[in-house]
Amino acid sequence: MTLEKQRCLDIHAHHVGKPVIDRINAEGAVHDVKIVKGEDGTTRISVGGRLTGMPLIPPLSDETARLKWMDEAGIDVQLLSGWMDLAGYHLPTEAGLWLSRVQNEALAEMVAQHPDRYAAAAMVPLQDAALAATELRHAVQTLGHRAVQIGARVEEEGLDAPQFDAFWAAAQELNVPVIIHPADLAVPPRIRRLFLHILVGNPSETTFAAAALLLGGVFDRFPKLRVLLVHGGGCVPYQFGRIDRGRITAPPFAKGAVKNSLGQYANNLYYDTVLHDDAAFQYLIARVGSSQVALGSDYPFPLRDPDPVKFINKNKYLNDNARRALCWDTGAGLLGLS
Numbered sequence: 001m002t003l004e005k006q007r008c009l010d011i012h013a014h015h016v017g018k019p020v021i022d023r024i025n026a027e028g029a030v031h032d033v034k035i036v037k038g039e040d041g042t043t044r045i046s047v048g049g050r051l052t053g054m055p056l057i058p059p060l061s062d063e064t065a066r067l068k069w070m071d072e073a074g075i076d077v078q079l080l081s082g083w084m085d086l087a088g089y090h091l092p093t094e095a096g097l098w099l100s101r102v103q104n105e106a107l108a109e110m111v112a113q114h115p116d117r118y119a120a121a122a123m124v125p126l127q128d129a130a131l132a133a134t135e136l137r138h139a140v141q142t143l144g145h146r147a148v149q150i151g152a153r154v155e156e157e158g159l160d161a162p163q164f165d166a167f168w169a170a171a172q173e174l175n176v177p178v179i180i181h182p183a184d185l186a187v188p189p190r191i192r193r194l195f196l197h198i199l200v201g202n203p204s205e206t207t208f209a210a211a212a213l214l215l216g217g218v219f220d221r222f223p224k225l226r227v228l229l230v231h232g233g234g235c236v237p238y239q240f241g242r243i244d245r246g247r248i249t250a251p252p253f254a255k256g257a258v259k260n261s262l263g264q265y266a267n268n269l270y271y272d273t274v275l276h277d278d279a280a281f282q283y284l285i286a287r288v289g290s291s292q293v294a295l296g297s298d299y300p301f302p303l304r305d306p307d308p309v310k311f312i313n314k315n316k317y318l319n320d321n322a323r324r325a326l327c328w329d330t331g332a333g334l335l336g337l338s
Helices: 020-033 061-073 093-113 129-141 164-174 189-215 234-247 260-266 277-289 308-311 318-337
Strands: 009-014 033-037 044-045 077-081 117-121 147-150 178-180 228-230 269-272
Touching: 009 318, 020 033, 033 077, 033 093, 061 178, 061 308, 077 147, 093 129, 117 129, 147 308, 178 189, 178 269, 189 228, 189 234, 189 260, 228 260, 234 260, 234 277, 260 269, 269 277, 308 318
Parallel strands: 009 077, 077 117, 117 147, 147 178, 178 228, 228 269
Antiparallel strands: 033 044
């Protein structure tokens, strides 16, 4: 089988549609969400007084350009996720729910227009886990979403905190994968300089989130959870042993709630291919197996992989079964696509 004939699913991409912008313009001020024009002419979104880390770039909303890129890149289906800068976890609960619902409805509309090309991942107001669980049920059962995307933390709270268990319970019950993606908000200048908040900060945040889930016992409480770590899992695949060593050697005040060796939870974790490095990708496959890795692009942001199918194809050590898993089977299995 050649890769050109293999179906390909992009599990990591972002979209902010015109319906979202229109509803923010029409209703957002009541919820402290506003479109802001900068002195440089760029457009950003203010969410509870925090500006999105980068401008609202046109490709986020341009469906024609998206489909053209998908066709050129060999992507048959793309999972559409929102922009994590619009998570709004610091908003009051009602405003956070409004912002999630606006994005969820817009994504559902886009999938309905092109059901053969798109699937959708929900946004949820994690500042209230019970409400997040309710919104997730609505997104999955009413709108047809097949995944949920959340931030790597909720303000300064780690994802293993007990107050989030209502959300984890809903994700497990609905059998939808949880995509963990960092947000670019309230980043200090020291980290923002040189694009370090994206280059280093994003993988670091993903690593903190995954380590908290592992050491905090979330997979003990919810053993059927499936969690996808973007950007190749941050440092997780490469420091898994160090994190597990901390399970044993951490001082009493810092001990986690996990019950077993972390290797027993390896199958709860999935990864995308957005690594930009053949050697790192080869190690990831050797470490976790192609059944835990799915093709991703991070479209349309600057650090995206411009040709993710080619990135897989040029790695000659992969056999046809591995290519099939990376391009389609792993991602489709997570999303319940045939």
